[in-house]
Amino acid sequence: MLALTWIVANEVALVKRRVSLVRQRAIASVPRTRSTAAQPVRMEDVARAVRVSSITVSRALNTPDKLAPATLRAVRAAIERLRYVPNLTAGSLASNRSHIVAVVVPTIANSIFAETINGLAQTLSQQGYQLLLGQTQYQVEEEAALVDAFLGRRVDGVVLTGVAHARGVRSRLHRAGIPVVETWDLSARPIDMVVGFSNRAAGQAAGRYLIAKGYQSLAFIGGTDDRSAKRLAGFREVARECGAKEVSAVLLPASSSPADGSAAVAGLLAKKAPRAVFCSNDMLAAGVMFECARRQVDVPDRLAVMGFADLPIALGIEPSLTSVQVHATEMGQRAGELLLRRLAGDAVRERIVDLGFAVVERASA
């Protein structure tokens, strides 16, 4: 039986080779089906040109040090000459490594997440990893669909925003057994790893800062998402502890434009106006300040404004904006580093990375 099998395999190999030759000739002579058909150059074609086996070509690509210099040169020349483009899809299937990392953010239109993605991309690209982008547009349920699709693609890792996830996301990621990094928040029980800061503590810090400045009547403008809610919660805690008045809050779904900030503060000013307002996003804060300029409400003398994230506009705007700095780019970089270490097989001890935040005092509050 064994012998038979062996012969059989050989026969098949012969047949295969003949088929392969036919296929090759067809490609060379027949006019291409469409305008410019896909490149039919495979690893084997390169191998044939150099009279080596295809595994040698594979090694020239992946582990060049393991080849004799002459062989390497010859293979590389052939690759160049034939314009061979390795099929990474096939490689992924065979090696069970896609070299793709998926990242899920609410939206890249909010440039603060764009910064994190920048840091991530920068770190990952150094090791040849690429980024598959998913946006939920603040629709939490979208996250599940995105994660499913990503797992189907057998991404090597996943980066999520926040620690509150759609149903099933946690278990599915867990089952997949790939490294996962949650960002932009902290959790005592991360899916796998988390790098971020405490949104609640950031809200508390903002509250303490404003109260220390003597502002007693506080307001909050922010989003309806989990992280913004945590900031509000922290903010309110401190206000309560310090005996400040009840914090009025305006919550806008998926908002990060100045226009939203303007509209929100307009509503706030119409009632009993607060003395200081903490915005969950610098763009909202900018909108608040623009509206104040229009209404000749002096900032900070009549209304103090504090932002969040410390975007470039915080430093640029007049008066400059007091804000909470959160290391968005570094968050992406650290997330990338954690993933890379795990993908390299190294154990990661520090699974919870608190990057902290910093209240940056400027002119607006």
Place this chain on the structure above:
Amino acid sequence: MLALTWIVANEVALVKRRVSLVRQRAIASVPRTRSTAAQPVRMEDVARAVRVSSITVSRALNTPDKLAPATLRAVRAAIERLRYVPNLTAGSLASNRSHIVAVVVPTIANSIFAETINGLAQTLSQQGYQLLLGQTQYQVEEEAALVDAFLGRRVDGVVLTGVAHARGVRSRLHRAGIPVVETWDLSARPIDMVVGFSNRAAGQAAGRYLIAKGYQSLAFIGGTDDRSAKRLAGFREVARECGAKEVSAVLLPASSSPADGSAAVAGLLAKKAPRAVFCSNDMLAAGVMFECARRQVDVPDRLAVMGFADLPIALGIEPSLTSVQVHATEMGQRAGELLLRRLAGDAVRERIVDLGFAVVERASA
């Protein structure tokens, strides 16, 4: 010979099947190699559970209408029960369709490109396509490396920013024979398709607008990239034609932050100050206006400011910013539609889509 081949194939199949069974048992009993190994559930496992062939499972996933309702139900139940996650990598290899589209932008930190990506993602996701993200950080040479990597992944389509590309990009994309959409500019000879607007015409329009407003002494603040250069060229053309003074220009590499705008206008004001300044980006324009506020230079009475892109901040800022609107989101949507049509096999007649632009008059100029 034919008969022999046939027998041979059958024998191999038998051998294979036995191997397969062995493998299966091994998976079931042997402790998994790592902590939580990847899911070993394959299409065949689902098929076996339902007592159908694996192609039936494949059809349940891809063409459910072609199955008997009862079969479909059974397969779906098994998929659920076994938590089967289809391996799209294997599917891609077999079908030669990755269902991935790559997009290359200078940076998503500039939210205007984020808008385009949003439009693109939105359109593509409707058909199950996903987005591989590449950023050049305004380093033109990066584009070539990104495109190479993307082609290696056998992406189904590519979206590029601009029409000026790194060496070899054009030919490589052409050879790949996949649909390509260039955006954010126009070209009479696109790689494949292009959807955007004429940056030169936009610069001209800005120039005409400012001159019609009576401003004779003009300046320009922008980037060093190709599109910004074209806007400047158009701007200067009009200035020359209309007998305005020579346009002084400040060109900053890869800039889109208010701080850059502030610094640039500071330099401009130090010399013989212009009467109006056209900024290649609304964030730069915002920085200009912030600096003017600090220096008590009235906008528009002493310095008129015009922006570009019509970001949300243009409407929000005080005074509101006159800008050139460019339909960034729609650009992404149209790019996505063009790709989808081509990927569906439809011919695309309109390979050059001019979305135009619009000067939006507001208070700053």
Place this chain on the structure above:
DNA sequence: TTGTATGCGTTATCAG
């Protein structure tokens, strides 16, 4: 409506 045979282009494994 369902199944069989085959190949997609690469890498892992083991042998030399």
Place this chain on the structure above:
DNA sequence: CTGATAACGCATACAA
């Protein structure tokens, strides 16, 4: 340092 062989998991083409 190089090679033979067998997967990787699915979809296409055709047959029934």
